[in-house]
Amino acid sequence: MELAKAYNPKEAESTHYQRWESAGFFAPEINQDPDAKPFSIVIPPPNVTGSLHMGHALQHTLMDVLTRWKRMQGYRALFLPGTDHAGISTQLMVTRQLKKDEGKTPQQIGREAFTAKVWEWKEQFGGTITNQMRREGLSVDWSRERFTMDPSLSRAVREVFVTLYEQGFIYRGKRIVNWCPNDKTVLSDLEVQDDKKQGKLVYLQYPVKDSDRKITVATTRPETMLGDTAVAVNPTDERYTDLIGKTILLPLTGREIPIVADEYVDAEFGTGAVKITPAHDPNDYEVGQRHNLPQIEVMNLDATMNENAGTEFKGLDRFAARQLVIEKFAELELLEKEDDYEVSLPLCERCKTIIEPMLSTQWFVRMDEMRDMALELMRAEHSPQFVPEVPHEKIYTNWLENLKDWTISRQLWWGHQIPAWYDSEGKIFVARSSSDAAELAGTSDLVQDEDVLDTWFSSALWAFSTLGWTGEVTETEELKTFYPTSVLVTGRDIIFLWVSRMVMTGLKFIGQRPFYDVYVTGTVLDKNGQRMSKTKGNGVDPLDVFEKYGVDATRMYLSGAASGIDIRWNDAQIENYRNFSNKIWNASRFCLMNSEGAKVDPASLDLDESDSIADKWIVSRLNKTAQGVNKALEEYQFHTAVRLLYHFFWDDFCDWYIELVKDEIIGGRPSVVAEGEEPPPPAPPTAEQAAARTRIITVLEQALRLLHPFMPYLTEELWQKLPGVNSELHNSAYAKADNSVMLTDFPHNAWTDEKAEAEMQSVIELISRVRNIRSELNIKPGERVSVHVAADAAIQNVFRANEAQILKLARAAELNLSESLNVPKASARAVIGGAEVAIPLEGLIDFEKEAERLSKETEKLLAEKQKLDGQLSNANFVDRAPAEKVQELRERVTDIEQRTNSLKQTLEALK
RNA sequence: GCCCACUUAGCUCAGUGGUAGAGCACACGCUUCACACGCGUGGGGUCAGAAGUUCAAGUCUUCUAGUGGGCACCA
Numbered sequence: 001m002e003l004a005k006a007y008n009p010k011e012a013e014s015t016h017y018q019r020w021e022s023a024g025f026f027a028p029e030i031n032q033d034p035d036a037k038p039f040s041i042v043i044p045p046p047n048v049t050g051s052l053h054m055g056h057a058l059q060h061t062l063m064d065v066l067t068r069w070k071r072m073q074g075y076r077a078l079f080l081p082g083t084d085h086a087g088i089s090t091q092l093m094v095t096r097q098l099k100k101d102e103g104k105t106p107q108q109i110g111r112e113a114f115t116a117k118v119w120e121w122k123e124q125f126g127g128t129i130t131n132q133m134r135r136e137g138l139s140v141d142w143s144r145e146r147f148t149m150d151p152s153l154s155r156a157v158r159e160v161f162v163t164l165y166e167q168g169f170i171y172r173g174k175r176i177v178n179w180c181p182n183d184k185t186v187l188s189d190l191e192v193q194d195d196k197k198q199g200k201l202v203y204l205q206y207p208v209k210d211s212d213r214k215i216t217v218a219t220t221r222p223e224t225m226l227g228d229t230a231v232a233v234n235p236t237d238e239r240y241t242d243l244i245g246k247t248i249l250l251p252l253t254g255r256e257i258p259i260v261a262d263e264y265v266d267a268e269f270g271t272g273a274v275k276i277t278p279a280h281d282p283n284d285y286e287v288g289q290r291h292n293l294p295q296i297e298v299m300n301l302d303a304t305m306n307e308n309a310g311t312e313f314k315g316l317d318r319f320a321a322r323q324l325v326i327e328k329f330a331e332l333e334l335l336e337k338e339d340d341y342e343v344s345l346p347l348c349e350r351c352k353t354i355i356e357p358m359l360s361t362q363w364f365v366r367m368d369e370m371r372d373m374a375l376e377l378m379r380a381e382h383s384p385q386f387v388p389e390v391p392h393e394k395i396y397t398n399w400l401e402n403l404k405d406w407t408i409s410r411q412l413w414w415g416h417q418i419p420a421w422y423d424s425e426g427k428i429f430v431a432r433s434s435s436d437a438a439e440l441a442g443t444s445d446l447v448q449d450e451d452v453l454d455t456w457f458s459s460a461l462w463a464f465s466t467l468g469w470t471g472e473v474t475e476t477e478e479l480k481t482f483y484p485t486s487v488l489v490t491g492r493d494i495i496f497l498w499v500s501r502m503v504m505t506g507l508k509f510i511g512q513r514p515f516y517d518v519y520v521t522g523t524v525l526d527k528n529g530q531r532m533s534k535t536k537g538n539g540v541d542p543l544d545v546f547e548k549y550g551v552d553a554t555r556m557y558l559s560g561a562a563s564g565i566d567i568r569w570n571d572a573q574i575e576n577y578r579n580f581s582n583k584i585w586n587a588s589r590f591c592l593m594n595s596e597g598a599k600v601d602p603a604s605l606d607l608d609e610s611d612s613i614a615d616k617w618i619v620s621r622l623n624k625t626a627q628g629v630n631k632a633l634e635e636y637q638f639h640t641a642v643r644l645l646y647h648f649f650w651d652d653f654c655d656w657y658i659e660l661v662k663d664e665i666i667g668g669r670p671s672v673v674a675e676g677e678e679p680p681p682p683a684p685p686t687a688e689q690a691a692a693r694t695r696i697i698t699v700l701e702q703a704l705r706l707l708h709p710f711m712p713y714l715t716e717e718l719w720q721k722l723p724g725v726n727s728e729l730h731n732s733a734y735a736k737a738d739n740s741v742m743l744t745d746f747p748h749n750a751w752t753d754e755k756a757e758a759e760m761q762s763v764i765e766l767i768s769r770v771r772n773i774r775s776e777l778n779i780k781p782g783e784r785v786s787v788h789v790a791a792d793a794a795i796q797n798v799f800r801a802n803e804a805q806i807l808k809l810a811r812a813a814e815l816n817l818s819e820s821l822n823v824p825k826a827s828a829r830a831v832i833g834g835a836e837v838a839i840p841l842e843g844l845i846d847f848e849k850e851a852e853r854l855s856k857e858t859e860k861l862l863a864e865k866q867k868l869d870g871q872l873s874n875a876n877f878v879d880r881a882p883a884e885k886v887q888e889l890r891e892r893v894t895d896i897e898q899r900t901n902s903l904k905q906t907l908e909a910l911k
Numbered sequence: 912g913c914c915c916a917c918u919u920a921g922c923u924c925a926g927u928g929g930u931a932g933a934g935c936a937c938a939c940g941c942u943u944c945a946c947a948c949g950c951g952u953g954g955g956g957u958c959a960g961a962a963g964u965u966c967a968a969g970u971c972u973u974c975u976a977g978u979g980g981g982c983a984c985c986a
Binding site for chain 2: 270284398568655878
């Protein structure tokens with residue numbers, strides 16, 4: 001069989017996925033072992049109308065690597081896909097489109113028509129992200145795909161809401177909330193981001209009633225003074241003690257407000273006097289509560305001023321009002337000064353509008369009980385296990401400890417409408433359905449709450465709502481098998497928004513944690529270390545990368561970079577894995593070109609003493625690699641697994657094993673024929689040759705299995721081409737399934753051979769030394785040298801057994817093995833572990849160069865010896881270090897002495 | 912303000928108290944019949960700085976500097 005000369009990822013990427021999916025390989029049901037242990041991952045559901053970014057690609061790759069690996073180990077593996085309705089962002093997107101297409105606002109077409117439009121939009125574009133997930137090669141079970149607004153998931157949402165309400169954890173109340181005047185909805189604290197900006201600190205003077213005195217307050221939001229209902233000072237602040245209890249004549253409003261004393265005020269900051277606006281500032285709200293101050297709302301929901309602000313201000317935007325307040329104070333000569341000041345502004349995470357703190361009636365969840373459950377789980381069982389543990393466990397714990405109530409209502413139309421109904425008197429009935437509510441109320445003359453729930457409310461239930469839990473149905477086979485899930489893979493930005501809330505709802509409603517481990521990925525940054533973002537336009541589109549380098553190379557790169565810290569984008573590195581893909585392809589191509597008489601046969605790797613050193617060596621290396629990969633993946637050390645695979649395949653298998661056995665494998669094939677001449681047919685392979693071909697192709701097959709979780713397409717493409725592959729190579733759980741590398745048994749053989757590895761190391765070292773001498777002394781590639789080696793009998797035997805390979809790879813004409821060297825003076829020399837090497841050079845090189853080379857090497861060795869001598873002459877070291885360590889150093893010194901002596905002799909001889 | 916992480920070759924990064932590593936880049940050589948997306952060889956390090964613990968520190972502790980992140984405050 002002849003393969004193309006270079007790997008073309010597109011071919012493989014266009015065929016295998018469909019077959020895997022339609023053959024049912026992704027569904028846990030493919031596993032026929034009734035005792036199989038479960039392994040499950042639920043995907044962090046991406047926005048249904050979103051598209052794939054590099055952060056997804058990273059997380060998805062890692063989840064798929066784990067799933068494919070566990071599946072091959074015989075676990076009943078489930079990787080559950082789905083999408084999130086993403087309330088605000090989806091509604092914004094459709095609103096924008098509606099404006100563009102029809103020039104209308106959602107309000108103009110009404111709630112029903114609008115939500116219908118969003119569903120339409122979802123049907124139209126919801127496939128984008130899932131198609132991209134297919135392209136990534138994700139082995140997710142599409143038959144279990146979920147959407148957060150599926151009927152059963154919506155039932156789960158209502159059930160949780162009603163239960164929490166009935167138990168008193170959900171309540172409705174008027175509080176200061178984060179209000180986005182642009183999106184016209186409330187936001188939770190987590191959806192607000194801080195931004196530092198250069199602004200002004202404005203000092204306003206308030207006259208004290210029945211006095212000449214004025215009290216100066218500083219503010220960054222002067223317009224809120226229209227809603228001031230007090231001025232507060234610190235009770236211990238002597239500057240103001242006599243004013244406490246007095247009254248302020250609030251300019252521009254004609255209102256009289258008290259001066260109150262409150263610990264909240266920091267006497268050191270500003271003027272030590274603070275204007276108090278309970279309706280428009282969270283801290284002032286608290287102060288207001290303590291002093292029974294009235295709450296005067298001076299703004300509308302769009303952040304324009306309302307009638308309470310006075311006729312001059314009514315209708316003005318908050319920033320225009322701010323300017324006008326300043327002007328008016330200046331006119332009244334009550335404007336003391338304006339200082340430049342760095343203000344931190346709360347911004348809406350979505351639209352970047354400045355958040356206005358407002359008094360508003362909303363729904364809240366009291367988190368105390370659920371928080372304590374989550375903290376107790378961490379305290380008692382150290383769960384979930386964060387990877388990396390530092391710093392995430394501490395951040396998670398601290399956040400929980402300081403958790404406040406969660407604002408869950410949103411003034412949107414897209415989402416789960418709050419299951420609360422009001423009668424004509426405004427009485428609230430919370431129920432699972434409108435008919436239940438009607439029954440509760442004794443009337444069907446009810447109006448449902450207009451608001452919907454925070455998107456993260458339904459996401460919080462994802463780990464069990466996707467497995468069939470609805471509240472009515474609380475025990476399903478799916479839940480029993482796959483809950484708790486094995487691991488959650490996600491980014492650090494949603495540890496609070498999502499991870500913690502899943503833990504809390506899971507404990508509360510299922511009585512068990514939702515997952516054992518949480519693997520937190522780093523952030524993918526651009527090549528300058530900047531966060532990738534749409535607005536900056538510095539994002540790298542995964543699809544472009546797939547197109548350019550292939551999906552497998554990208555997956556390999558992302559896995560290889562995943563050590564828990566941020567990943568700075570590096571094209572050169574992906575190119576490297578593209579090259580690696582090609583290397584795998586070509587190594588396979590070589591094996592297949594010489595596969596006549598061979599077939600994949602795991603028994604061919606059961607070796608004994610009689611087998612060659614090279615064979616024992618490569619199988620030992622293979623098994624160690626498999627063990628290392630398994631261990632690395634157990635510990636989520638993806639980059640370690642990648643490194644092991646890369647070096648095993650490229651260095652051990654390609655650079656050495658293929659080269660060592662090449663002649664044996666190829667033998668019998670006609671050598672190059674003159675142009676125009678017909679090549680004679682190849683001779684049929686001998687039994688030994690067929691065995692060698694079987695062995696190399698079996699090692700290759702094992703390597704493809706190890707690589708499969710990372711490089712699914714390439715490995716399947718090649719595996720299918722190997723002679724003799726069949727379902728007998730599958731893990732026994734998949735014995736009856738159609739052939740696929742993704743169902744083979746993941747290698748885990750324990751057999752190793754340290755002796756063979758050491759012997760092979762000697763051969764490699766000998767060849768490398770000879771090559772080094774050739775290269776340093778500019779010996780032409782065509783020159784065949786004689787290699788003389790002095791060594792003990794055991795090493796001689798090793799070299800003798802590999803003579804043909806040594807001659808070929810060192811480009812030598814002859815190999816002379818003896819107890820001691822007997823070579824012309826004009827020879828290049830080197831010392832390797834346990835052996836001396838010499839190459840007679842008469843007529844090949846100039847001696848000056850060789851002298852230089854030898855001096856350089858001697859210097860290197862002497863520098864090392866000096867260090868070692870220093871250590872060994874330290875009595876403390878000899879006394880206290882482990883005896884074997886001391887012995888090791890002594891041996892090393894002896895070795896260096898031998899080498900330097902030998903090199904000195906050679907140098908002398910050259911003179 | 913509090914807490915955390917990071918700082919290793921020109922670049923991007925691994926590194927488990929015991930001889931400092933990879934890929935790329937660089938230099939030299941190679942149409943060696945799987946692969947130039949390749950093969951061979953080589954140069955390149957005060958492991959941010961300082962102090963400490965230890966027989967021994969890139970690795971553990973403390974401090975300093977720089978970079979990044981989280982939390983709080985922000986009248």
